[in-house]
Amino acid sequence: MEYLTMHPYTFFAVAAVIAGLLYTVKSAKAQFALLASYVALLGGFTWHEFLASRVIETPYMYADELSVVLMAALTVLGAASALQGYFYSRNGGDTPKRIARHNAALVAFLTVLVGIFISQHLGLIWAFLEASTLLAAILIYHNRTRSSTEATWKYVFICSIGIAIAFAGILFLGIAYDHHDLSLATLHDHAHVLNSSWVKMSILFQLVGASVKMGVVPLFSADIDAKDAAPSHISALLSGAMMCAGFTAIFRVYSVYANTELRPWLNGLFLLTGALSILIAAIYILKVRNFKRLLAYSCCEHAGIVLVAIGCGAWYAAVLHLLLHAFAKTALYFQYNHYFRIFKTKDIHAGGRYMSIHPAGSGVLILGMLALCGLPPMGTFITELITIRTLLATPWWGWAIPVLFLFVVIIWALTSHINGVLFSTDNGEEKYQKHVPRTMALETLPQYALLGIVIWLGFFAPQSIVAYIQRASVIYPLH
Amino acid sequence: MVTVFIILFVLTLLYAGMADRMPTLVNLLGVQGLLLFGTAFFELRDVDMMNFSFIIVETIVVKGILIPAMLWRTIKKNKITRETDPTVTRFQSLLAVTVIIFLSFILSNSIHQEHLKVGYFTASISAVFVGLFIVMTRVKIVTHMIGYLILENGVFLLSLAVGNEMPLAVNVAILLDLLTSVLLLAFLVDKVGERFQAVDVSQLNDLND
Numbered sequence: 001m002e003y004l005t006m007h008p009y010t011f012f013a014v015a016a017v018i019a020g021l022l023y024t025v026k027s028a029k030a031q032f033a034l035l036a037s038y039v040a041l042l043g044g045f046t047w048h049e050f051l052a053s054r055v056i057e058t059p060y061m062y063a064d065e066l067s068v069v070l071m072a073a074l075t076v077l078g079a080a081s082a083l084q085g086y087f088y089s090r091n092g093g094d095t096p097k098r099i100a101r102h103n104a105a106l107v108a109f110l111t112v113l114v115g116i117f118i119s120q121h122l123g124l125i126w127a128f129l130e131a132s133t134l135l136a137a138i139l140i141y142h143n144r145t146r147s148s149t150e151a152t153w154k155y156v157f158i159c160s161i162g163i164a165i166a167f168a169g170i171l172f173l174g175i176a177y178d179h180h181d182l183s184l185a186t187l188h189d190h191a192h193v194l195n196s197s198w199v200k201m202s203i204l205f206q207l208v209g210a211s212v213k214m215g216v217v218p219l220f221s222a223d224i225d226a227k228d229a230a231p232s233h234i235s236a237l238l239s240g241a242m243m244c245a246g247f248t249a250i251f252r253v254y255s256v257y258a259n260t261e262l263r264p265w266l267n268g269l270f271l272l273t274g275a276l277s278i279l280i281a282a283i284y285i286l287k288v289r290n291f292k293r294l295l296a297y298s299c300c301e302h303a304g305i306v307l308v309a310i311g312c313g314a315w316y317a318a319v320l321h322l323l324l325h326a327f328a329k330t331a332l333y334f335q336y337n338h339y340f341r342i343f344k345t346k347d348i349h350a351g352g353r354y355m356s357i358h359p360a361g362s363g364v365l366i367l368g369m370l371a372l373c374g375l376p377p378m379g380t381f382i383t384e385l386i387t388i389r390t391l392l393a394t395p396w397w398g399w400a401i402p403v404l405f406l407f408v409v410i411i412w413a414l415t416s417h418i419n420g421v422l423f424s425t426d427n428g429e430e431k432y433q434k435h436v437p438r439t440m441a442l443e444t445l446p447q448y449a450l451l452g453i454v455i456w457l458g459f460f461a462p463q464s465i466v467a468y469i470q471r472a473s474v475i476y477p478l479h
Numbered sequence: 480m481v482t483v484f485i486i487l488f489v490l491t492l493l494y495a496g497m498a499d500r501m502p503t504l505v506n507l508l509g510v511q512g513l514l515l516f517g518t519a520f521f522e523l524r525d526v527d528m529m530n531f532s533f534i535i536v537e538t539i540v541v542k543g544i545l546i547p548a549m550l551w552r553t554i555k556k557n558k559i560t561r562e563t564d565p566t567v568t569r570f571q572s573l574l575a576v577t578v579i580i581f582l583s584f585i586l587s588n589s590i591h592q593e594h595l596k597v598g599y600f601t602a603s604i605s606a607v608f609v610g611l612f613i614v615m616t617r618v619k620i621v622t623h624m625i626g627y628l629i630l631e632n633g634v635f636l637l638s639l640a641v642g643n644e645m646p647l648a649v650n651v652a653i654l655l656d657l658l659t660s661v662l663l664l665a666f667l668v669d670k671v672g673e674r675f676q677a678v679d680v681s682q683l684n685d686l687n688d
Contacts, residue, residue, distance in 0.1 A: 059646075060646065060649075121646070121649065123645040123646070123653070124646075124648075124649050124652070126653070127649055127652035127656055128652075130656035130657075130660065131652070131656055134656065134659050134660060134663055137663055137667075146675065146685050147686055149667065149670050149671055149674050149675075150671070150675075150684075150685050151686055153664075153667045153668075153671055154683065154686075156660065156663055156667065157620075157623060157624075157627065157664065160627055160660050160664070161611075161614065161627055161630065164607075164627070164631055164634050165607075167634050167653075168633075168637055171634070171637045171638055171641050172641070174641030175590070175592055175595055175641050182645070195592075228686055229686060284688060287688065288688050289688075293688060
C-alpha cells in the first residue's frame with residue numbers, strides 16, 4: 001500500500017502548485033485539465049486518509065472518520081462546482097484573467113476547507129477558518145458589481161469580527177486549565193478538570209465566531225448576503241462545503257466536552273441556537289421574494305436542524321443531514337442559474353410556467369423542494385424524522401412542538417414559492433420558451449446526480465456506509 | 480515597566496473613544512502596536528528565541544508600522560478626514576469607554592486564577608469591547624476597520640494574559656491571516672468608495688429582503 005501514501009503536507013504543496021499554475025496559465029484547456037487534476041488529487045487524498053484514518057501523520061493534522069466523510073463530500077461538491085463554474089464563465093463571458101483568478105481561488109478555498117476538516121488543534125482550525133474567509137471573499141467578489149462589493153465587505157468584516165471573538169474564546173481555555181496545549185486530544189484528556197465557567201464562556205464565544213461560517217444565529221446575515229451576491233456555484237459551496245467547515249469547528253469543540261458534566265448546558269445551548277435559527281429562517285422564507293435569498297434562508301433553517309440534532313444527541317442524523325443538505329442545496333443553486341438565465345431576474349414571483357418552459361429544470365426544482373421540506377423520497381425525511389424522534393425521547397421534548405410548527409410553516413412557504421414558479425400562469429410568457437437552449441437539459445444531469453445521492457444516502461445506502469457515518473458522528477473517540 | 484505600557488494602552492482606548500479625526504485614530508493604532516511591542520519585549524524574555532523574534536516582528540513591524548501605513552494610504556486615497564455623524568456624541572462615547580474599562584477591571588479582579596495576569600486581562604477585555612463599541616457606533620467603514628483592529632490588539636493582549644502557547648506554524652498562520660484580512664479590507668474600502676461614491680455604512684444597502 002506504500003504507493004498510496006500521501007502526507008497532508010504533500011497534498012497542501014501539490015494543491016498550492018496547482019493553484020499557482022491556474023493563476024498563471026490562462027488557456028481554457030489548461031484550466032480545465034488543472035481543475036480536473038485537482039479534483040483527482042482531492043479524491044486521492046480522501047482515499048488515502050480513508051485508508052490511513054486515525055494514523056497520526058503530523059502532530060496537529062490527521063484525519064478521523066468525520067474528516068474522511070466531509071472530505072468525500074467536498075470532493076463531490078468541489079467537482080460539481082468546478083464544472084458549474086465552467087458553464088457559468090462560458091455563459092457569462094468572463095475574461096481569461098478573471099477565470100484564472102477565480103479557479104485559483106477556488107482550488108485554494110477547497111484546500112483550506114480540507115485543512116479545517118483534518119486539523120486537530122483549535123488554533124489551527126481557527127487559522128484555516130480565517131483563511132477560508134479571505135479566499136471566499138475573492139470568489140464572492142467575482143462579478144465586481146455594487147452588490148458583490150457590498151456583500152464581500154460585509155462578509156469579510158463580519159467574519160473577521162466573529163473569528164476574532166472565536167479566538168478570544170479559544171484563549172479563555174487557557175484560563176480554564178493549567179496546560180497551554182490547545183490540541184483536541186489534550187483538551188479531551190483534561191476535559192473533566194477544567195473550570196466550567198470559563199469553558200462555557202469559551203464555547204459561547206467560539207459558537208458566535210463559527211455561526212457566520214455555518215450560517216446560524218447570531219451572525220448569519222453576512223452569510224445570506226454573500227450567497228445572494230456570489231455566482232451561483234459559489235453560493236452552492238458556501239451553503240454546502242462552508243457549512244460543513246463551520247459544523248466541524250463547532251462539533252469538534254462539542255465532542256470534547258459532551259462527555260463531561262457540561263453536557264446538559266451544551267445541549268441546551270445547541271437546541272436554543274438551532275431553534276432560533278429555524279425561527280429566523282421561517283420568518284424570512286415567508287416574506288422573501290429573491291430566489292437566492294430564499295435558498296440562503298433555507299440554509300439557515302437546515303443548519304438550525306443540524307444544531308438541534310446535535311443538541312438532542314442525534315449525532316448520526318446531524319452529520320447525515322449536513323451532507324444531504326449540502327448535495328440538495330448545491331443542485332438547487334445550480335438550477336437557480338438556469339432560472340436566472342431564462343427570466344433575467346432573481347425575483348421568484350416573476351417566474352412562472354417553468355414546467356412547460358424548462359421541464360428538466362422543473363424536475364430538479366421539485367426534488368430539491370422535497371429535500372428542503374424533508375419529505376419522501378428524499379433522505380432529509382429520514383434525518384429530520386430521527387431528529388424529532390430523538391428529541392421527543394429527551395427531557396427537552398417540549399422543544400419538538402415549536403420546531404415541528406416551524407417545519408410546517410416553512411413547508412407551506414417553500415411549496416407556495418416553488419409551485420408559483422412551476423405552474424403560475426401570471427408570468428412566464430411564451431417568449432421565454434424560445435430562450436431555453438437544449439444544452440440546458442444536459443446541464444441538469446449533475447443536478448439530478450446530486451439529488452440522486454440525497455435519495456440513495458437516505459434510503460438505499462449500504463450498511464458499510466451507514467456504519468462509517470455513524471462512526472464519524474461518535475463524539476471524540478480519538479484514542 | 481510592563482504596568483506602564485498597560486496603563487498607556489488603556490489610555491489609548493479612552494482617546495480612541497473620543498477621537499473623530501481619522502489620522503488621530505490611525506496614529507493611535509500605531510502607538511498601540513508599539514506599546515504591545517514593549518509589553519511583549521519585557522514579558523516574553525523566557526520564551527524560545529524563534530517565538531520571541533516572531534512576536535517582536537508581529538508587534539513592531541505589522542501592528543506598529545505596516546497596518547497603520549496601509550490605513551494612512553486608504554484614508555488619503557479616499558479623502559476621509561474625520562468621522563461624521565456618529566450615532567453617539569464624543570462625551571457619551573468617552574463615558575461608555577470608561578464604563579467598559581471599569582467593568583473589565585471589576586471582572587478581572589473577580590477572577591481568582593493563579594496564572595492570570597490581572598492588568599493584562601483588564602486591558603485586553605477592555606480593548607475587545609471598546610473595538611466592538613467603535614464598530615457599532617461609527618458610520619465610516621474605515622473606522623469600522625480601526626475598531627476591528629483595536630479588538631484584534633485586545634485579543635493579542637489576551638493571549639499574553641493567559642499565557643497560551645500556540646505552535647509557531649499556527650502563530651505564523653494567524654499573523655498572515657491578520658495581515659491579509661487588513662489588506663483585503665483596505666482594498667474593499669477603495670472599491671466601496673469607487674462604486675458607492677461614499678464610504679459610509681449607511682450606503683451599503685443594496686442587498687436586502
